[in-house]
Amino acid sequence: xxxxxxxxxxxxxxxLPHGFWAAVRVWLEKPQVANRRxxxxxxxxxxxxxxxxxxxxxxxxxxxxxxxxxxxxxxRAASAGAVELGRLWREVRGQLSAGHGYLPPPLTPWGGxxxxxxxxxxxxxxxxxGRSVGPPAPPTKELAVEDVDTGTVxxxxxxxNSEGKYQxxxxxxxxxxxxxxxxxxxxxxxxxxxxxEWFSDGIAYPKLAWLGNELLSRLAKWSVEQKPSEFKSTLxxxxxxxxxxxxxxxxxxxxxxxxxxxxxxxxxxxVYEDVAIAAYLLILWEEERKEKGLTKKxxxxxxxxxxxxxxxxxxxxxxxxxGIDVRRRKIWDMYGQETHLEESTIMPGDSHLFPxxxxxxxxxxxxxxxxxxxxxxRSSYSCCYFVLPCCFFDFHGKYSRRQSKxxxxxxxLDFVAQVGFVCGFHVEEDCLRIPSTKRVxxxxxxxxxxxxxxxxxxxxxxxxxxxxxxxxxVTCDRRVGFNHKxxxxxxxKEADSELPENETDAAGTIWMPGFQPREKVExxxxxxxxxxxxxDDVVLNVANLLLxxxxxxxxxxxxxxxxNTWNQGESLSxxxxxxxxxxxxxxxxxxxxxxxxxxLKNNHQVFEVLNGRVHIRDWRKEKPSTKTKxxxxxxxxxxxxxxxxxxxxxxxxxxxxxxxxxCPYAHGTEELRQSQIIKKKKYIQ
Numbered sequence: 009x010x011x012x013x014x015x016x017x018x019x020x021x022x023x024l025p026h027g028f029w030a031a032v033r034v035w036l037e038k039p040q041v042a043n044r045r046x047x048x049x050x051x052x053x054x055x056x057x058x059x060x061x062x063x064x065x066x067x068x069x070x071x072x073x074x075x076x077x078x079x080x081x082x083x084r085a086a087s088a089g090a091v092e093l094g095r096l097w098r099e100v101r102g103q104l105s106a107g108h109g110y111l112p113p114p115l116t117p118w119g120g121x122x123x124x125x126x127x128x129x130x131x132x133x134x135x136x137x138g139r140s141v142g143p144p145a146p147p148t149k150e151l152a153v154e155d156v157d158t159g160t161v162x163x164x165x166x167x168x169n170s171e172g173k174y175q176x177x178x179x180x181x182x183x184x185x186x187x188x189x190x191x192x193x194x195x196x197x198x199x200x201x202x203x204x205e206w207f208s209d210g211i212a213y214p215k216l217a218w219l220g221n222e223l224l225s226r227l228a229k230w231s232v233e234q235k236p237s238e239f240k241s242t243l244x245x246x247x248x249x250x251x252x253x254x255x256x257x258x259x260x261x262x263x264x265x266x267x268x269x270x271x272x273x274x275x276x277x278x279v280y281e282d283v284a285i286a287a288y289l290l291i292l293w294e295e296e297r298k299e300k301g302l303t304k305k306x307x308x309x310x311x312x313x314x315x316x317x318x319x320x321x322x323x324x325x326x327x328x329x330x331g332i333d334v335r336r337r338k339i340w341d342m343y344g345q346e347t348h349l350e351e352s353t354i355m356p357g358d359s360h361l362f363p364x365x366x367x368x369x370x371x372x373x374x375x376x377x378x379x380x381x382x383x384x385x386r387s388s389y390s391c392c393y394f395v396l397p398c399c400f401f402d403f404h405g406k407y408s409r410r411q412s413k414x415x416x417x418x419x420x421l422d423f424v425a426q427v428g429f430v431c432g433f434h435v436e437e438d439c440l441r442i443p444s445t446k447r448v449x450x451x452x453x454x455x456x457x458x459x460x461x462x463x464x465x466x467x468x469x470x471x472x473x474x475x476x477x478x479x480x481x482v483t484c485d486r487r488v489g490f491n492h493k494x495x496x497x498x499x500x501k502e503a504d505s506e507l508p509e510n511e512t513d514a515a516g517t518i519w520m521p522g523f524q525p526r527e528k529v530e531x532x533x534x535x536x537x538x539x540x541x542x543x544d545d546v547v548l549n550v551a552n553l554l555l556x557x558x559x560x561x562x563x564x565x566x567x568x569x570x571x572n573t574w575n576q577g578e579s580l581s582x583x584x585x586x587x588x589x590x591x592x593x594x595x596x597x598x599x600x601x602x603x604x605x606x607x608l609k610n611n612h613q614v615f616e617v618l619n620g621r622v623h624i625r626d627w628r629k630e631k632p633s634t635k636t637k638x639x640x641x642x643x644x645x646x647x648x649x650x651x652x653x654x655x656x657x658x659x660x661x662x663x664x665x666x667x668x669x670x671c672p673y674a675h676g677t678e679e680l681r682q683s684q685i686i687k688k689k690k691y692i693q
Contacts, residue, residue, distance in 0.1 A: 010114045012182070013220030014197040015228040023232045024194050025159060028186045031230035032161050035184075035223070036130055036152055037241065040137075042226050045211045047137045047255075047441075048248040052149075054130040057097045059119045096174060097129055100151055100164060103176045112201040115183045116160045118153070128154040134212040135249055138256035147249070148212040149174070159186035165213070179205035180213050184227065196228045238418045239448050242439045246291045251441075255287040262321065270338045271315060278315060281442045285371060286321040288440055288449075289394065293327070293367070296392075296453060306366040311354055311380060312373035315339050320347040329365070356403075357518040362387045370395035372446075375524065378403055378427050381452055382469055382519070385431035389462060392453040393433075397424050398446045403473055404522045421448055428452045430472045432465045473520065535600045535607040546593060547611050548659060553588050554578055554624050555661070574662045577624040585622055613673065614655050627656075627666050650674045650681045 017024070040046045104110055111117050118127055130152045136145040149166040161184050165177040182200045189195060198219050200206060208215045214222075243251055262283055269275030293306045305327045310319050313331025320343045322329055330348035340349050354360050356379040362368065365387065370380040377397050384393040400407035400420045411419050421437070428435035433452030440447045457465055535543070557578035582605055586594060589604070597603045608615045608622055616623045654673035656664040668675040 010199050010201045010203055012198040012200055012203070012216050013224050014195050015224050017194040017196055017228050017231055019192050019194055019232050021232065024188075025186055027231040027233075028159070028196065028227075029154075029156075031227045032154070032184065034230055035227065036132060039134060042223055043212075043214065045137055045214075046134055047252045048135050048243065050133045050135060050147075050247065050249040052131040052133055053093045054128070055093050056126045057094065057129045057153075059125045059127065093129060093131060096131065096151065099174060100166075100176060111162065111183075112178075112181070115162060115181070115199055115201055116155075116158050116185055118155050118158070118160075118162075128156075130154070133249065135252045136211045138252075138259065144256065145209070145211050159188075160184065177207075178202060179207050182219065186231075194231075196224060196231060198224050238415065239439050240437050242441050243288070245436060245438045245451070246288065246295065250291050250294075251287055254290055255284060255441075258283045258287050258321065262317075265317065268342065270342070273315075277443050279317065281444060282315075282317040282321065282371075284440060284442045285396070286318055286325070289322065289367075289369075290325055292394075292451070307364070308367040308369055309362050309365050310369040310371065311376050311383075312370060313349065314372070316343065316347065316349045318369070318371055319349060323347050329367075355518055356383060356520060356523055359517045362391065364388075365391060367391070368393040370397075372396060372398040374399045375401045377401055378424055379523075381424075381428040381431045381433060382473070384452065385433070385469060386466065389455065389459045392451075393428075394449060394451050395424060396440070396446070396449045397421060398444075403476055403520055405524060417446065417448075421450065425450055427472075429456075431469055432457045432461075477520070477522070535597070535603075535610055538596075538600070538607070542593075542596070543607065543611070546589070546597075546607060547614055547655070549589065550585055550608065550622065551577075551614055551624065551659065553585065554580060554622065574626075574665045575660075576626055579621045579623045581621050582617075613652075627664075627671065648672070650679050653677070653680065 019027075035042065037049060037051060039049050104112070119125060132150055132152065134148040134150065136147065138144050149168075151164045151166060152161055153164065154161045163182050163184075165180040166174040167177050169175055179202050180200075181202070182198060185197045185199060187195045187197065200216060200219075203216055206216050207213065259280065262279065265279045266275045269279065271278070296302070296306070308322060308327060308329035310316075310329065310331040313319050313333045315337050316331045316333070316339065319329065319331035323346055330350060332350045332352050332354060334351070334353050336349075336351040340347075343349070354376060356376075361383065368380050368384045368387070368391065370377050370393070373380065373395065377395055377399075378401060380393050380395050384391045397420060400416065402408070402423075407420055407423065409416055409419060414422070425435045425437065428450060431452070432455050434454040434456055436451045436453075438449055438451065440449055554577035555575055557580065585608075586604055594604070597607060600606060605617060609617050612625065614625060616625045649672055652673050654664050654671055654675050657671075657673070657675045664671055664673075664675060668679065674680045
């Protein structure tokens with residue numbers, strides 16, 4: 009009667025039982041991927057524990073007690089963790105059935121005849137997400153006990169009493185079991201011995217139905233589909249507990265920025281992404297101060313700072329620094345004089361070094377990304393860097409792939425890491441918790457060489473950059489480097505003579521004359537700047553193509569009791585659509601980022617693009633969002649209602665599939681409302 013649920017698993021790839029333990033590890037270390045009300049888990053200690061009377065934890069396997077970065081004290085912390093884990097294990101075992109460490113039925117008991125007398129114990133703290141209303145929920149501790157022989161992991165919830173000792177919260181004990189049935193057939197089960205007494209707090213302990221449905225299905229899937237990730241675990245270099253606390257504090261402090269965001273970019277994404285990056289850096293720098301015995305907070309320069317919010321937050325949190333970007337943003341005026349932002353073009357060279365700066369930051373810095381480790385290495389022996397690569401750039405232009413066995417993202421990360429290694433850094437990789445697909449950061453904070461070898465490392469940097477240049481740039485490689493006098497006998501006099509006089513005089517300060525910085529005026533190439541007549545013609549041509557394709561799909565449409573059929577048209581692949589457009593149209597679209605697909609997605613009133621296929625959008629099938637929209641998005645939706653004409657009302661042979669009162673677009677000019685959004689944008693500018 010304690011069985012919550014069982015999921016059948018078919019293992020055709022010999023993944024089990026190892027895949028099961030990998031899945032359990034995901035649930036132990038990253039519970040937030042299943043339970044969205046958690047922000048993570050801190051592994052406080054882990055090690056082998058004995059089923060015998062002693063109950064000591066084996067020292068070599070004990071992790072750092074406290075779940076943080078231990079630095080030089082890691083060995084002592086690990087030893088202390090082993091002692092504490094052994095003490096906790098003895099206390100916990102004594103509280104189980106009959107005081108002899110027996111598990112209550114129907115849980116599978118530990119050990120048994122002919123089996124090993126050791127188990128593996130993991131003490132973790134579940135960290136809840138911050139709540140928008142009320143105080144944050146307290147963290148919850150659990151002792152997870154893995155028994156490889158029986159294929160079980162038992163979760164023992166712990167509560168601390170007034171004497172500082174932990175008591176098992178027996179009503180919330182549960183066990184995950186792996187059972188081999190025969191051949192490729194396995195099962196994964198969740199069992200709770202006291203289901204009637206189960207207490208759900210809605211955060212660390214959801215309802216048993218959630219364990220049996222959501223968690224069990226994920227564990228079953230992970231067990232046979234577990235693939236080694238290309239990337240490190242999220243927040244692997246810092247304490248998740250500290251990050252959660254700092255992040256929630258910053259999020260609360262800067263949440264008003266979402267309401268007053270003047271840029272056209274999504275405020276929620278950019279505000280909370282920069283808040284998350286700032287939280288990460290603050291903890292990373294705090295740990296660095298502890299490791300190096302520093303008291304003064306680190307200084308920084310953010311190269312390619314964009315909207316400048318990250319600089320604003322770090323300045324407010326006590327770190328002196330500035331941001332530099334080729335283009336000023338409207339939001340800069342909102343920050344005040346305490347936030348230091350500069351509009352300037354950065355050319356990698358002697359004139360853009362930062363010898364008095366502790367850290368260089370490259371947050372989606374694009375063309376500057378591979379140069380940041382170089383600039384840090386040449387600025388000073390103590391200068392460190394943090395880069396979050398996004399778009400793929402080499403030293404001289406767009407990055408060209410060299411390996412097909414890796415994803416382009418993984419290959420580019422390896423390239424930027426290699427630059428750091430060449431520059432003499434111990435390069436560390438981590439994965440941030442931000443709303444972005446590009447969330448892997450690279451950190452260089454320690455050197456691999458003594459300060460006396462800086463000149464030697466600099467020559468290696470120069471050689472490495474030269475070797476990566478394209479043929480057009482290699483002809484001028486004599487001027488690439490730090491000590492340019494050593495390269496005065498190059499073979500590139502003709503190229504020098506072609507340079508304007510002012511550039512020739514300054515050539516000694518530029519490491520790569522072929523470097524192309526971002527343009528001061530950003531070109532809009534997302535099909536938004538195309539002439540309206542051109543876009544309307546393409547939309548009408550594609551729509552007619554879909555509507556006239558055979559066989560046609562019709563859908564019942566009931567208006568006022570009359571039964572009509574509304575032509576949905578056919579779906580065609582993007583390739584098939586492109587084949588029906590003329591060459592001039594395709595050529596024009598090709599010059600825009602995303603091309604035809606972007607134009608069709610921009611016209612989402614008419615089209616739906618799914619998995620590379622284009623469909624006519626049927627607005628009757630649009631489901632209202634189950635999530636409550638943020639205030640900003642609700643306001644924008646209300647302001648946009650009936651401010652544009654309905655394309656279907658004008659162009660579709662059957663008219664609009666919705667009645668006028670239900671359609672968000674105007675059925676005729678008499679329904680048109682004046683847009684409030686346009687007025688707002690003009691006012692902001």
